[in-house]
Amino acid sequence: MSALYGTYARSNLAFERGEGVRLFAQDGTEYLDFHAGVAVNALGHGDPHMVAALKAAAEKVWHTANTFTIPEQERLGQRLVENTFADACFFTNSGTEAVECAVKTARHYFWAKGQPERYEVIAFTGSFHGRTMGMIAASGNEHYLEGFGKPLEGFKHVAPGNLELVKAAIGPNTCAILIEPVQGEGGVTAMSPEYMRGLRQLCDDNDLLLVLDEVQCGYG
DSSP: OOSSOOOSOOOSOOEEEEEBTEEEETTOOEEEOSSHHHHTOTTOBOOHHHHHHHHHHHTSOOOOOTTSOOHHHHHHHHHHHHHSSOSOOOOOSSHHHHHHHHHHHHHHHHHHTTOTTOOEEEEETTOOOOSSHHHHHHSSOGGGGTTSOSOOSOEEEEOTTOHHHHHHHOOTTEEEEEEOSEESTTTSEEOOHHHHHHHHHHHHHHTOEEEEOOTTTOOO
């Protein structure tokens, strides 16, 4: 019996090493890695530049916490700001934490404006935003809610692709729309550019925030 907590139905297949887009099992069998660590390994395995950067970092300081200034973090943040839409960034340990931070930010934004009643988030069926209590409530799959008691309130779910459904779901308590531009668990469903522009317009017209969970597609 494995000593690991049984949260996944694991395959017995184990990999010994990786090179670029290829993985090598313990028996030497070579595989083309379409899984990519659930879309994490976009640059492949064993990239020399990344290996060198990791080794250099490991030989310096391991962890100081955000209590102190972290020069490498500052430099990476500046590069992200210069090359994306963002004015600032916040680093987290996981995608779940990133989306939970975004939802908290949306709710706090309206609280700070003197509108604490605006806390509801419109999300979508077929979505997956993570495994914390907050994000299983945000995700559009009731299966993930089973066995955990009453879910965190404040989320409405509609089917993606229909702007009229989103428009009908907007109410006086709505603060944001949360969407994956490309759904993963929903069947690798890509939202059309027209639909995304329509969501942006609905947010502008109704003073809402638009939150993009881009785990499948990088920066938007």
